[in-house]
Amino acid sequence: MTMFRRIFTRRLALLAAVIGPGFITASVDNDAGGIFTYSLAGAQFGYSMLWTMGPLMVSLIVVQEMAARMGAVTGKGLSDLIREEFGLRITFLMMLALVITNFGNIVAEFAGVASSLELFGISRYIVVPVAAAVVWLLVVKGTYASVEKIFLTASLFYVTYIIAGLLAGPDWTAAAVATVSRPGVEGIKNYGYLFMVIGLVGTTIAPWMQFYLQASIVEKGITVRQYRASRWDVILGCIFANVVAWFIIVACAATLFSAGHHEIKDAADAAQALRPLAGDYAYLLFAGGLFNASLFAASILPISTSYVVCEGLGLESGLDKRFDEAPAFYWLYTLLIVAGAGVLLIPGFPLVHVMVLSQVVNGVVLPFVLVFMLILTNDKELMGKHTNSRLFNVVAWTTAVAMIVLTMAMILTQR
Numbered sequence: 001m002t003m004f005r006r007i008f009t010r011r012l013a014l015l016a017a018v019i020g021p022g023f024i025t026a027s028v029d030n031d032a033g034g035i036f037t038y039s040l041a042g043a044q045f046g047y048s049m050l051w052t053m054g055p056l057m058v059s060l061i062v063v064q065e066m067a068a069r070m071g072a073v074t075g076k077g078l079s080d081l082i083r084e085e086f087g088l089r090i091t092f093l094m095m096l097a098l099v100i101t102n103f104g105n106i107v108a109e110f111a112g113v114a115s116s117l118e119l120f121g122i123s124r125y126i127v128v129p130v131a132a133a134v135v136w137l138l139v140v141k142g143t144y145a146s147v148e149k150i151f152l153t154a155s156l157f158y159v160t161y162i163i164a165g166l167l168a169g170p171d172w173t174a175a176a177v178a179t180v181s182r183p184g185v186e187g188i189k190n191y192g193y194l195f196m197v198i199g200l201v202g203t204t205i206a207p208w209m210q211f212y213l214q215a216s217i218v219e220k221g222i223t224v225r226q227y228r229a230s231r232w233d234v235i236l237g238c239i240f241a242n243v244v245a246w247f248i249i250v251a252c253a254a255t256l257f258s259a260g261h262h263e264i265k266d267a268a269d270a271a272q273a274l275r276p277l278a279g280d281y282a283y284l285l286f287a288g289g290l291f292n293a294s295l296f297a298a299s300i301l302p303i304s305t306s307y308v309v310c311e312g313l314g315l316e317s318g319l320d321k322r323f324d325e326a327p328a329f330y331w332l333y334t335l336l337i338v339a340g341a342g343v344l345l346i347p348g349f350p351l352v353h354v355m356v357l358s359q360v361v362n363g364v365v366l367p368f369v370l371v372f373m374l375i376l377t378n379d380k381e382l383m384g385k386h387t388n389s390r391l392f393n394v395v396a397w398t399t400a401v402a403m404i405v406l407t408m409a410m411i412l413t414q415r
Contacts, residue, residue: 021216022068022234024148024300025209026060026241027155030248031297032112033105034203035161035290037359038245039270041196042252044262047171047178050249052197054179056204057242062395063370064234066377066388067210071217072227073386078214079311081382082372091312094372097365102208102305104358106340109301112294114344115268119287125345132341135299140330144219144319147299154296155237158244160289165247167282170254179246195360198406202363204245205399210369212304215311219318224386251282302336364407367400374400 030038041049067078074081083091113131114124139147213234222230252270256262264270271286303319306329310317316326323330374396377388388396 021213021220021222022064022230023155023237023240024151025213025216026064026234026237027158027244028151028293028297028300029060029204029206029209029241030158030161030244030293031105031109031203031301032290032294033108033359034245035112035248035293036108036264036270037196037199037203038248039252039256040264041200042249042254043256043264043270045193045196046253046257047175047250048183049196049200050175050178050246050253051181051183052200053242053246053249056201057238059201059395059399060205060242061235061238062392063205063210063373063399064213064238065231066373066392066396067214068217068222068230068234069227069386070373070377070383071214072222072224072230073383075218075223077218077307077311077317078211078373078376079308080314081376083312083314085376085379085382086372088312094368095309095312097368098207098211098308099305101358101361101365102301102308103336103340104361105206105208106298106301106305106336107343108358109294109298110341110344112268112290113298116271116287116291116294119268119272128341128344131295131298132337135295135302136334136337138299139303139319139333140323142319147319148216148220151296151300154292155240157289157292158240160285160292161244161251162247164282164285164289165251165254167285168251168254170250175250175253194406194409198363198403199359200363201399201403201406202361202366203359204242205366206359206362207365207369208301208304208308208362210373211308211311212300215304215307215317219320251286298337298340302333302340305336306330306332363403367403370396370400 070076070078070081076084079091079095082094110128110131114127117127118124138150142150217230256264256270268287268290271283271290307317309315309332310326310329313328315328317329318326321329374388374393377383378393380387
């Protein structure tokens with residue numbers, strides 16, 4: 001018993017030492033755009049979209065594990081590896097696509113911060129500049145270790161959505177059946193249905209996640225020796241993120257869809273609509289969760305984008321470096337925050353379209369990132385004995401091909 005206790009304690013200590021990158025990356029995936037997309041799925045389609053959660057969780061675990069494994073084995077970020085293996089021209093095109101996509105996501109995060117506090121009568125013209133200053137100071141003045149602790153704490157607040165889902169009083173039988181049911185054939189011919197499925201994939205397995213996770217693994221100093229424990233960090237984070245997403249859909253299906261409230265303009269509107277249907281507690285939890293998620297993601301998405309660009313161009317990057325040691329990294333981070341917050345303050349800006357479209361664009365861009373990852377993780381010279389298993393290749397290739405087919409089907413049904 002004593003030996004078993006020692007082994008368990010040692011493994012628990014190792015997990016505690018490496019936990020962070022996987023759990024944080026998966027948690028922040030449920031950002032303002034994600035919460036809005038999940039809420040809209042529940043409001044428009046009820047429980048019928050829950051079938052996506054199982055396959056998405058499997059795909060997310062596989063894709064995130066691939067990124068984390070590459071970081072541990074090679075000691076390099078994903079953008080860095082793409083530049084080395086495929087050249088600067090392809091890397092530049094990928095960087096451009098990701099910067100444009102991520103910028104839409106960053107705007108969505110500040111929109112989430114603003115709309116969550118506007119529910120309590122605080123103007124966005126006060127909230128947004130203050131939030132921008134807070135996330136800038138957090139990263140620029142902190143170290144990787146200090147920032148990670150704050151991000152891990154923020155991750156725990158996502159439990160508010162699970163509680164909100166419970167308070168919504170859903171039909172658990174209907175939700176369970178919908179989760180394991182096959183999608184209806186009629187949905188394949190419906191543009192709105194396909195648009196939403198692609199949005200759900202794009203917000204659950206966003207391209208930026210793979211770049212941020214791999215860079216975080218490298219910066220935290222996780223190597224192959226610690227990777228077995230780090231792998232659990234990735235898996236547990238992915239499971240938690242998908243459970244939270246499931247409860248967001250369920251909460252909105254049980255209240256908004258059932259009440260015929262099928263259209264919401266943002267995630268805060270979903271919280272407001274919940275109030276008369278599920279009570280003040282569910283409303284406050286949903287609104288509070290939105291603020292936490294938005295502020296959290298408004299910090300991480302600009303970091304991810306800065307990692308992509310600086311690694312791709314071979315420039316210094318990292319939260320443990322000072323401003324003067326990695327000026328391009330921190331100036332780009334600053335520019336993204338200022339521009340993202342500034343755009344939101346433009347009167348009449350079409351925010352709803354940007355929020356949903358950014359998630360759909362994530363889904364359209366995802367296959368290209370996955371192809372790069374699959375080629376790299378199956379390169380024996382690069383990965384040695386840590387190349388992909390057959391199962392991982394099947395899941396990842398299926399995800400990439402499915403997204404291409406869904407995108408083509410969406411385009412065809414739009415006509």
